Amino acid sequence: MKSDDEWVNLAKGILRAEMTRRGITYDGLAALLAESGASDTAVNLRNKVARGGFSAAFFLRCLSAMGCQSIRLAD
Numbered sequence: 001m002k003s004d005d006e007w008v009n010l011a012k013g014i015l016r017a018e019m020t021r022r023g024i025t026y027d028g029l030a031a032l033l034a035e036s037g038a039s040d041t042a043v044n045l046r047n048k049v050a051r052g053g054f055s056a057a058f059f060l061r062c063l064s065a066m067g068c069q070s071i072r073l074a075d
Contacts, residue, residue: 008052010073011059015049018068032065 002010019029026042026049033040038061040048045062048054063071 011054012049012052014071014073015059015062018063018066018071022066022068024066029062029065033061036061036065 019025024032026046029045030040030042033045048058
C-alpha cells in the first residue's frame with residue numbers, strides 16, 4: 001500500500017512526464033491553461049508541481065490542456 005507521500009510523488013511524476021513527453025514547458029502549460037480560462041503563471045505552476053500540493057481538479061485540467069487522454073498508473 002502506498003503512503004500519501006508516494007501518491008503525491010506519483011502525481012507529480014505523471015504530470016512532469018506528460019509535459020516532457022509532449023515537449024511542454026511551464027510557460028507552455030500556462031498558455032494552454034489560459035485558453036481554458038485559468039490564470040496560473042509559469043512560476044506558479046512550477047511551484048505547485050514541485051510542492052505536489054495540487055488538487056485532482058488541477059491535475060486533470062493540466063492533463064486535459066496538454067491533450068492527454070489516458071495515463072498509466074502502474075509500472
